[in-house]
Amino acid sequence: MSKPVETDSFLGNFGRTFITAFQTVGAMTLLQLRIFRSLLAIKNFDYDESVTQLFKIGVRSLPVVIATAAFVGALMVVASGNFVRATGATTLIGWAAGTAVFSEVGPILIGLMFSGRVGANNTAELGTMVVTNQIDALRVLGINPIGYLIVPRFMAMIVMLFFLTAIGDLFALTGGAITCRAVLGIDMRIYWQGILDSNLLSEFIMGLVKAIFFGGAIAIVSCHWGLQVTGGARGVGRAVNDSVVTSAIAIFMVNFFITVLWT
Amino acid sequence: MIEYVNVTKQFGPLTVLDGINLTIKDGEITYVIGSSGTGKSVLVKHAVGLLRPDAGRILIDNIDTTDFNERQWNQIRMRYALVFQHPTLFDSMSLVDNVALPIRKHQKVSKPAAKKSAMEYLERVGMTTKADLMPSDVGPGERKRVSIARALTLSPDCAILDEPTTGLDVVASKNIDEMISELSKSLGKTVIVVSHDLRSIFGVADRIVFLYKGKIRLDGSPSAFRASDDPVVRQFVSGEASGPMET
């Protein structure tokens, strides 16, 4: 065990930050590899745990996703409303709201909401299990904690964020439609027709692909921070904090790369 | 058979195990005793690969485990079941589901069958009436009983019990002691117990290993233990507050 070098200088802190970041990224990659290896061994699949996670992660998140999505859609319509009013191009409102909701704002905000609710919860839960030796208890029972605890969460987060984004898209557009009528006074049919005429299939699918990657990123990040908790209640709190922050960064990075690579 | 060869373990500046040489024979009931914080739990955690020695090696059934990976250890753990000092039940599932979990995972049985089997194990520790409660609803002694039942579901060759009677009332302690005897005498299993409970030690143990300051101070039968003229051992046996023992 090597002792940490005592450097309180600016450069020392700077370097430490980088080393910590590298270490985190490396640990997450290793975790990902272990998850994939466990995924291959199908006997690790635990039905009960998977259903429980799907329920906790998916069904319980539905209300918050719907609420977020509806307001996102409304916001997009209001934001493009000024432009539309200035130019009178009312048919563009459907296009503007649809593109924004499908490809960028929808997946990102739903992903952030999801990370705040599910990712944080997951980190806290795993962290508590670590602190109270429950992970070790699984190991001494000959049960692979990755296969039993992490894989169901990983799968459930990907599957559920995917489907929740699809549902969220619908509610976002509905929220937009209501706002369109109520705030801008534009007939909803113009709005819906605008969406249908704008050929948004590619954007829609891109959003869903993003959701898959966001789900994976949130799962890896939240499980990583959960599993490496040390030092009791405070450690759990710190891990949750790190988990949410890292998830947000991961979401924006993944989003950027997918958007760039898509076109 | 578990062999410790010159095992050393440090936590930071603190040397917990200092060159331990120990062979635990099959079929015996071995008690590992010593004052709190001398590394008894650390010692048994090495036997199932939860901790790896900083130096020295551990041989299980004459196989060197130094380079074992997690999957190989899982095979060992199926035969060497460890029950933790602090009961570590999964708090998201009921007591019976806790016990049924390893049955479901390791035996190809249906869920109801696993549950039924789990109830049998719970009966052995007298917990059938509270089977559907959650771990947080019951006391620590009861949790301990359930976690012992859970470990036994693996039908291990060797049970490693870390302070099984701590926090248990007199009646429950006696039940556990009887269970330990039964495991060894009638089922021929190896049992390793970490304990302070002098009552059970002299009633049950075949062999006593006294750990003091990271080293084995005494290794022998209960009678040899009782007859020892080592002042530290004598103080431990008598349980007197004053004496040379450092805690």
Added chain:
Amino acid sequence: MLQYAAQILDASLTLNDSLVLDQVFLQLESGRIHALVGAGGSGKTLLLRMLATLLQPSKGELHLFKKAINFRDLKSLRQVRSNIGVQFQNLALFDFLTVGQNVGFPLEQDSELTKDISIQVKTALDSVGLDGRQEHAISALSGGMQRRVAIARAAVAKPKLLLFDDPSGGLDPVTTSRIFELIRTIQEENDNTVVIASHDIDRLVKLCHIFHVVDHGKVIFSGTLSEARQSTDDRVKVFLDV
């Protein structure tokens, strides 16, 4: 006339639809060491938590220091609590504070005691054999040491009522003896009322004055050891091993 530091009068408690305490009568004579024995899960911990005013009986009354406790009057509740020291079964030490800060914590909460905290903490840690470990983190201590820290924290403010929930759990015989000795010393110095819930009958018998046997949410016996020997109830004899 007997002085009672605490009385639980005909108290019942229902948790999650199950009756966990059933018409309990428990009277604690002042200045004595009381033992609370019984099977695991019989309700000892619940009784201690009720005495610490952390649990409100669903029915019945709790009297502390000759006053009925009104659980809605938070101000007087706080005042009563400052006279109670508790060592919890799971210790409940604050893992974000050092050993010294943990022990000093009750003192800082009470404006009358804030003088010379460090000296009081030092004395308390000295008495449990942990002097010089003020700056250590809780996680750096062994289980037995942590238990002693918890005991020091419970006793540091010299409360009138001291509650110990399984003070020797997980400790070796020598440490256990030392802790029981420690409790005796604390009690003799301050003449406070002490309640110990434990399974270590051998040591309780040596230390305690009055024994209370709890079984299935009821206090089935209260009295001295000699009274217990005359009891006709088998359960009392089993649990007290007499």
Added chain:
Amino acid sequence: MADEQMRRMEIKVGALILFAALLLVFAILLLGDYSCSESSYISVDFQTSSDLKVGAPVKISGVTVGKVNKVELWAGRRDAANGNKVVQVRVILKLKSESLPLIHEDAIFRISTLGILGEKYVEISPGTYEKPSATDGQVFDGAAAMNIDEVGQSAGVIIEQVSTLLAKNEQTIQDTIKGLGQLVDRADRVIEDNQEDVRELVANLKQLSASMNVAIGDGKQINETITSLKSLSGSIDRGLQPLVSRLPEIANNLDETLTEGKSFVGEARDALKKSEVAKLFEDIRGLTASLADGKGTLGALLKDREIYDDLIALMKDLKRHPWKLLLKD
């Protein structure tokens, strides 16, 4: 307890996933516009795709009937299947089958811009109704796009063409201009040669004005004269009208003339030789004579400044553009 709870969780999870999956399929069908009606394909060859994207709408008179299925870059390759014609960009349109009969053989395909954001789409002018309809797989030629930079571009092309044309035919044009100069010279000379006649005309006019003074007392007669003079000037105007209305035609002819250059000049010379000018002066003389006959009215005629001006302008115009007379018939 646990099994019942499990069952309920399974149901809820299943319901959520099923709902989301249905929604997904529905959304993909709707957004992807996979209509149930059958589709036909026709190809249109353009000089440039104008950044037309796959999936862009295809409209007939503004109504969407399909979308762009593929944009293939041929870059001048020859299409063996269609008479070896050179293709730059081939755009394949996916149309609803029922819209195929609306497109006729002379339909015009044009890449246009939709809205201010500049989204490109294909606009089809369906063509003449009587002509046969398009068939599946037919290849059409697309018209040039109608956007601003392209218009600018083609204007540039035209200017370039004109200047090359001018450069090429410089000699011809110079000859034409020279010929025109000669023509004017010649007309001057004709007038000079007939100075006698002109002087006589002027003398007659003087006489006319003198006799007008005599006639001034007789008001009634003057009125009559004015009336008849007005009708006279009207008929003169009418006579000029066809000439004026044919001016564009004349200009066109001039264009032709410019290209034909020399032959025109030749014709002009021939026309002069036919002594049309002499005939003109004969006419004038006749007019003067008849004016002299109705002498009492002439003073009034000359008092009418407007008619006089018109006459002067006419004369001036004729002097400057004598070919107007030449081309009258």
